[in-house]
Amino acid sequence: MENNVILETEGLCKYWGGLKALDNLSLAFHDKQLHGIVGPNGAGKSTLLNMLCGHYKPTSGEIIYRGESISSIKPFEFARRGIGRSFQKTNIYTNATCLENCCVAVQRLMGGSFNFFRSRYSQKMLDDIATKALEKVGLAHRRDYIASQISYGEQRQLEIAMVLATSPALLLLDEPMAGMGHEESQLIINLLNTLKKEYCIVLVEHDMDAIFELSDQLTVMVDGQHLVTGSVDEVREDARVKEAYLGQGDEVY
Amino acid sequence: MLFKKRAERLFMWVFFPLALLMPMFLEQNEYYVNKLTTIMILSIFVMSLDYLVGKCGLITLGHAMFYGLGGYLFVILAPEYEAVNFWVYTFYICAISAAIALVIGLLVLRTSGIYMIMITLAFAQMTFYYFSGSIDYGGTDGVFVYVKPETSIFGLSLFDLDNPTHFYYLCLLSLFNTLLFFKVLVRSQFGRVVDAIQVNPGRTTALGYNIFVYKLMSYVVASALGAYAGYLFTLQYGFVNPSMLSWTTSGTALVMLILGGIGSIYGAILGTITYEGLHYTLEHWTEHWMLFMGGLIILMVMVFKKGIAGFLEDLLEKRDGK
Amino acid sequence: MSNLLDIKSIHSLYGDSHVLHGISFSLEAGQTLSLMGRNGMGKTTTLKSILGLVTPRSGSVFYKGEDITSLATWQRMKRDIAYVPEGRGMFHNLTVKEHLQVAARASTQGIKAWDFDRVLNTFPRLKERLSNLGTQLSGGEQQMLAIGRALVTNPELLILDEATEGLAPLIRKEIWEVIRIIKETGISTIIVDKNIQVLQSLCDRHVVLVKGQVVMDLSAQELQSNLAQVESHLGV
Amino acid sequence: ADPNPIKVGVMLPFSGVYGGLGDATRNGLKMALQEHAGELYGRQIEFIEMDTEAQPSRAPEIANSLLNKERADFIVGPVHSGVAMGMIKVLKDKNTIMIIPNAGIDAATGPLCAPNIFRTSFSSWQPSYPMGKIALEQGFKKVITMSWNYGFGKESLAAFEESFESGGGEIVKKILVPFPKTEFQSYLSEIGTIQPDAVFVFFAGGGAVKFVKDYDAMGLKSKIPLLGAGFLTEGTLEAQGVSAEGIQTTLHYADPLDNPENQRFRRDYQTNFGKPSDLYAVQGYDTGLMIASAVKALKGDISDQGALIKALETTEVISPRGAFTFSKAHNPIQNIYLRRVENGENQVIKLAASALEDPARGCKM
Amino acid sequence: MDSTLFIVQLINGIQYGLVLFLIASGLTLVFGVMGILNLAHGSMYMVGAYLAWYFVQHTGSFALSAFISAVIALCIGVVVERTLIRQLYRRNHLDQVLLTIGMIFVFNALQSLLWGNDPLGVEVPEALAASIPLTGIIEYPVYRIFVAVFCIVVAAAMYYVINKTRLGMLIRAGESNREMVECLGVDISRLYTIVFAIGVMLAAVAGVVAAPISSIVPGMGEHILISCFVVVVIGGMGSIKGAFVGALLVGLVDTFASVLVPELSSMMIYVFMAFVLLLKPQGLFSS
């Protein structure tokens, strides 16, 4: 297994003043696997993702990507190395079409972003790649819709399409199913199921059904600290996890 | 297509042909030619501001700094009693302003929102006070440009800058080029990233763009064009004064811009014409023109929610809809 | 009229887009009502229309028999309504403590069942974050705060829009427990949530929206017998 | 008679800080031309008024409009030196007459002098130069000078220094305050510690009010005499109140000046406009007199610019400030008076210099 | 500079800073806390000074005049908010720029129509007209000390209200999410009307208080406006403490720059601001 680790953290810490949002976390993420992260609210999951994509700088510790420490590079360089992410709150270009949203992503790869004169509409190839990304998440029929006019679930799909359009090696997803109806959730679950065959995915989610169904590896965090990592079944039966996170029994009254 | 909106195309077809013919109607009256020239020059200035504010989301209250620099750089660089070449100095002034903008941009663009407004203002005020207090450049009284540049290219002289009509056409041409340039820039692949940054900088960074560089380049380009406008303004009457650099110049440009319609590029021309036109009319009509000017501005904010350009666009679209 | 809330044929629009097409339902005092529907069917818009955050083009809202359609939002809220908005509505420049202080008040009847301390005891997580600003909380913490902020107004009608969104399972249970408790004290609640099992056991009435229209309006028993149909409306 | 009116373009600030000055100047101008309406050989006067807003960058445009659009015969203005520069740029050597009713910038009748440019007010040099001698006469050896850091101020200080230092006085410190700053406290503290024999300042308008009040409030006035160019106490006395008492200034005019023209002028101005006249009204008035006399001399035909300039050059203006004539550079050769503020008025103490002519350095005319 | 002069200048700097804070206090409230970009703030300062002059002429009493001026300013504030500002809360910040620049024009025109363009002055009220000897031959006017104390009182009161009271929390909350405040059962628009009016009143009161130690001239507001923004921004938006510290720093920088680098002194506060913002891009005390 060791050989296909693409991202690792070593003793990663993030302190907000006195608060240890993340304390000494060492994890390894493997290629072509979906790594679920769960934990109570405020456990530091979003903080972790924010550091893995360069949005926050770690207080201490290392992030190692394909064997190279990247803790000190600029935020935008994370994406350039193939680390793509979606945000906890939908984060798209609301005033542009879905296609245009993806084009922005593709253009970074294709170059030409410093071209002052070449029309942005002149490159067929760019459009094609963007369309492919939309197809991948099942949004092809919304290609020319303005992003603010599609439904919430579709917006989340679009966000994933944008990340895919940057051809990442690694996807960091923060609660992609939040606020989504059953049907839409199912769509995303199916999507992730296919995507994890190609990418390494780190998924933070409170929807237990989804996370149990999808995860190859599952990490539980509590109060900034690592609790357990293991397969879904291992984690599910772990007494500490039940106490700290899942609680006893079902969520039904 | 470069001009997508109907209002925009209509404007292009009405304004430029009219502007082209204007001097023929005004032949007997040099003043109007001069006045229109000033409006063209101001439009270039306001347009460059529109690119910054409306397209890049970089609100500055220090754009007048470059307007003034355009003038002062000429005074500083050009020998006092010798006609220099217009094109060469255009290049010098734009290049030096761009270099200055690059340095200032490196500092200024680290902040955003109101903080950026204030820090750009700070730099503009510094230059304002520098030239206001300078002995060499006439202090608050300003300086004269005694000899205007000549405009030959390879010995072929097309314009005579001392001839108001020639100068008018030069400015009109500059305005047209600026408009076209910005339009192309906005539509370009670079423009796509700039759009993205304005709407959602966080997302754009997460896609792997170094947004600082794009902002910086936009800032540099707009500043250089602002300086070019200032250079033209200086040449028009051959007079430079620190008030070109004052924050009220920036503020007035902002007013023209908002009036015209932010982010529409051609709205800059509409805004400038409206503002200057109102100013001119009211001033000739009553000594208390400020009262009416203020009242009209307030009225326009209430009525034209997206500026005059936005109003036109809505009007034409509504007609199309029916 | 014994109904706490009566909504009569509300039509609401955003600009030109017609979102609600004549919504009507009512809520008896003390009842808990769930509002269900897929994404974008108009649940949030319905709630906002009740609160006056969206002005309906036509239709009316009665609260305790009084027509409140033309009242301002704050006047409606003054009648002991509390709202937990979708997206949490944090104040970025207020601390957690201030969020609760600024909202705290007794109900018009002078009831003060919920106060600062009780909220903190319910969500101990917030206790450690009292001096954090609203936007410096984790997603779930924000949600807790939003609920707490609604509770300290000691409402008679509590409106929750996806209030368990982003909460960990344990906390979610906690919230449902809280709602059960306040239900017992006679507080009415309108809940928008996607967990149909919980809603089923918790709510007295169920309203299902499809494309801005009420397609089903069921009592708890009726829901049992029509579950399949409801689920098909929700796409479960 | 020529049925076409004589067009007088008026380029003054009617709004903003200098608005009051513009207003008074215009009133004086109109009053003079009204009084002499009968001697203009039937020519009507048409005024075209433009608000400069004291904005130098607008000056060329407005001057241009008066020149080319209105085709004014005379352009009267401005108050502000920066605006004067912008105007001169457009009007120098053109076929209109520019008459400056206030702006003192030395260059206007110095390096930039031109046949068609006249000034009825003063050069910055004129009112300040005589004060140097007077300071010495009164026994002041060490003086601090102070003004805003702009042309008018610096030229005034230089003129004072010229005569003061050549007579053996010493300038112990020269303080230039950035224009238009009016926070003087720190400078006054400095003056208080240096304790010179006297202080010579140039300030005008609002700045003058603020300075004089602060100077008094800091307790300096009774200990270190305050001298100034006359603008310090011109149009500001009411606002300065008792703080101004005892201040000595030199200027080419003083309200209570005892001559029949002045008495009549002040009376008529008061009845015409319902408020007391001031220096700026006088300067406007004299501008009117000058225009009237030239028109009269040419029997109403002002079409020949050469003749017009000749007529203007040789005019003797019988002004409320006392009669004056024009130097070769077209600047008044006039008396300068020493005044002291007593009971809220600039009382004339004595003649500080009679028929003082600006050296017009740099004028090649 | 010897030590006595240094101390005198220190006092001058603090005194100037306090006055600056007073003038900027209304802006801190309206712009910093409520987030409304009111460029006409300086105009209200000017209006305050002119009103003070006018009523001192007619009543002879400074205190009475101050009171009447404050009330009038409050009314102006209410009217302006109700009729104009209110329409713009949902719109772009830049529209507020345009609107308030329009208001500057109107106020300037009205000032010129009502009171003319001559510089005016208000005498220091009798009771405060004394001076106390400071050092050497320099005296310090009692009125300036009174002004300093007044500024400190205003600062303390504002700090208390904004940071410690429910009212203050509501005002701040309103800046971040108006709708949500209304959902707490608070009439946010009335609250905002009142707070805006108080902001306007503070500007006018600053004009009144400053009238005896300044000259009342057209355009006096525009000069001070920028300084006010500098103060608010250096301190950090929305922070009363920040504005207070910012004002004192600007006062000190300006005073010492005047003495040490007189030619560049006007520039110095801008250099200072640029410096602060480069080190702390959100101002000194931003949250």
Ligand SMILES: Nc1ncnc2c1ncn2[C@@H]1O[C@H](COP(=O)(O)OP(=O)(O)OP(=O)(O)O)[C@@H](O)[C@H]1O
């Ligand atoms: N900017 C900040 N300043 C101070 N504390 C912060 C900041 N951002 C987050 N925190 C704190 O750090 C802790 C971890 O937050 P994080 O957002 O990572 O939690 P999370 O695991 O994503 O929780 P959730 O599931 O609720 O989203 C929280 O307790 C939060 O209050």
Ligand SMILES: Nc1ncnc2c1ncn2[C@@H]1O[C@H](COP(=O)(O)OP(=O)(O)OP(=O)(O)O)[C@@H](O)[C@H]1O
């Ligand atoms: N501000 C707005 N402007 C225009 N359209 C809007 C706006 N808000 C919502 N809509 C549209 O109105 C419809 C109903 O939205 P609403 O938010 O009420 O749905 P919902 O049932 O709450 O969905 P969800 O489960 O996703 O929260 C949607 O189609 C949405 O796109």
Ligand SMILES: [Mg+2]
């Ligand atoms: Mg999170």
Ligand SMILES: [Mg+2]
């Ligand atoms: Mg919703």
